[in-house]
Amino acid sequence: MSDVYEKLEALLRSLGVKKTELRIYRLLLDKKEPMRITEIQRELGISERSVREHVLSLYRRGILRRTLIEQGWLGYTYSAVSPSEVLENIKQSLVKRINELEQELKSGSKSSRN
Numbered sequence: 001m002s003d004v005y006e007k008l009e010a011l012l013r014s015l016g017v018k019k020t021e022l023r024i025y026r027l028l029l030d031k032k033e034p035m036r037i038t039e040i041q042r043e044l045g046i047s048e049r050s051v052r053e054h055v056l057s058l059y060r061r062g063i064l065r066r067t068l069i070e071q072g073w074l075g076y077t078y079s080a081v082s083p084s085e086v087l088e089n090i091k092q093s094l095v096k097r098i099n100e101l102e103q104e105l106k107s108g109s110k111s112s113r114n
Helices: 002-014 019-031 037-044 048-060 083-113
Strands: 064-070 074-080
Touching: 002 019, 002 083, 019 037, 019 048, 019 064, 019 074, 037 048, 037 074, 048 064, 048 074
Parallel strands: none
Antiparallel strands: 064 074
């Protein structure tokens, strides 16, 4: 299974996911439970600001899930999206972008013929 994770990480790197973001994703995959920013920061030994930045990037890409928690304070916990779901998200995103580009090319070639 680790071979599959290595291939997924290689794919994510090719799509611009940073090394630290991959460390965060791998940590959350391994832990199999939601973690707060400060817990991730302590576990990996990187600055809280850096963790926040990378976690937000992963969340926006659909690689992490975020859950609002209320325990006397408001905050979020983050958990890893399963590798198969990450692949599906990547595939859907790429197909959508390809379809949009094809539409632009078709409408561009029609207007150049007129």
